[in-house]
Amino acid sequence: MVAAALAQLPGVAHLQAPAGVVAKAHSTVVADFQIHIDSGFHIQSNHPKLDYIIPSSLTLTAAQGVSVAKVSWPAAKDRKFSFSPDPLAVFEGSFTLPVTLKTGAPGTVMLHGVFRYQACNDQLCRPPVNQPVTLTVQVQ
Amino acid sequence: MPNTQKSAVWNWIIIGVVLIGGLVYLAFARRSAMNAQPAMVNGSPGNAILEAGNVAGVTAPNWTLKDVNGKPVSLSQFAGKPVVMDFWATWCGPCQIEMPWWKELQDKYRAQGLVIVGISEDSSVNDVKNFLAKSPVNYQIVWDDQSLQSSYGTPFGMPTTLFINRQGKITQRVIGLEGKPELEKAVAGIL
Numbered sequence: 001m002v003a004a005a006l007a008q009l010p011g012v013a014h015l016q017a018p019a020g021v022v023a024k025a026h027s028t029v030v031a032d033f034q035i036h037i038d039s040g041f042h043i044q045s046n047h048p049k050l051d052y053i054i055p056s057s058l059t060l061t062a063a064q065g066v067s068v069a070k071v072s073w074p075a076a077k078d079r080k081f082s083f084s085p086d087p088l089a090v091f092e093g094s095f096t097l098p099v100t101l102k103t104g105a106p107g108t109v110m111l112h113g114v115f116r117y118q119a120c121n122d123q124l125c126r127p128p129v130n131q132p133v134t135l136t137v138q139v140q
Numbered sequence: 141m142p143n144t145q146k147s148a149v150w151n152w153i154i155i156g157v158v159l160i161g162g163l164v165y166l167a168f169a170r171r172s173a174m175n176a177q178p179a180m181v182n183g184s185p186g187n188a189i190l191e192a193g194n195v196a197g198v199t200a201p202n203w204t205l206k207d208v209n210g211k212p213v214s215l216s217q218f219a220g221k222p223v224v225m226d227f228w229a230t231w232c233g234p235c236q237i238e239m240p241w242w243k244e245l246q247d248k249y250r251a252q253g254l255v256i257v258g259i260s261e262d263s264s265v266n267d268v269k270n271f272l273a274k275s276p277v278n279y280q281i282v283w284d285d286q287s288l289q290s291s292y293g294t295p296f297g298m299p300t301t302l303f304i305n306r307q308g309k310i311t312q313r314v315i316g317l318e319g320k321p322e323l324e325k326a327v328a329g330i331l
Contacts, residue, residue: 052271053231054231082237082317083233088233118231120232123317124232124296124300125233125234126296127298
């Protein structure tokens with residue numbers, strides 16, 4: 001698959017983790033990730049309407065008692081493209097992706113994960129991209 | 141002729157020249173766009189077929205890939221025939237618009253030797269199998285096992301299409317969804 005090499009090309013969607021999250025032990029905290037999609041491109045919804053479409057996702061592996069309780073994707077936009085007879089559910093532009101975390105015992109925890117997306121514009125599609133993500137949580 | 145009339149005539153001549161020049165520029169710009177250089181975007185110039193600027197006249201490197209049943213297929217087995225190499229993927233909406241057109245063109249020009257090869261960039265051959273079970277095609281489909289990278293490079297996106305004439309030379313590279321008339325015109329150019 002050329003897809004593996006294609007994934008190394010500069011992405012058209014960019015996820016930025018919050019600089020640092022501080023939370024109380026044994027509680028919940030919301031970490032706001034920022035996603036920016038280059039102009040002219042869209043990425044697929046986390047719940048696409050068609051089965052062949054690759055959904056956007058953010059996964060973070062639990063570590064030292066910190067785990068993901070909920071990823072709150074915004075509502076996708078229904079957009080019609082020249083290649084789609086019916087509207088597709090997509091994300092465009094910039095938006096915040098709130099992620100609710102459950103915490104455990106005090107300590108500094110680094111979570112690792114992946115932002116997976118597949119982008120298209122009106123004429124072509126880029127291959128799926130797995131962007132590595134890290135998030136530091138200070139549990140007090 | 142009074143000076144004011146002379147001036148008006150010259151103005152119209154200049155406007156005409158500018159308009160004609162603009163149309164010529166647009167025609168060339170359109171042609172260049174058909175052979176757009178993805179290296180501008182991905183920053184890796186190189187000589188690979190899918191990344192180099194102008195590929196017209198370049199001999200298409202041979203490849204051997206497998207179809208969805210594991211049977212080897214080589215470009216060399218189509219020597220002397222016009223070949224379309226269409227890079228696509230099951231998750232690519234624009235590619236799926238072109239597929240019925242490729243089916244029509246394969247039927248229409250089969251007697252003239254046209255060979256259309258769809259090169260899947262999916263990560264799993266099973267995805268391709270499942271897709272073809274629901275949406276069969278009448279042309280050759282192979283699965284890219286990454287071996288094309290060394291000679292063809294990496295397409296910026298799908299669909300990307302190469303048109304190869306009977307002498308094995310690439311005549312045109314099209315990046316992204318094109319209209320059926322444009323694709324048929326490119327096919328006619330290699331028959």
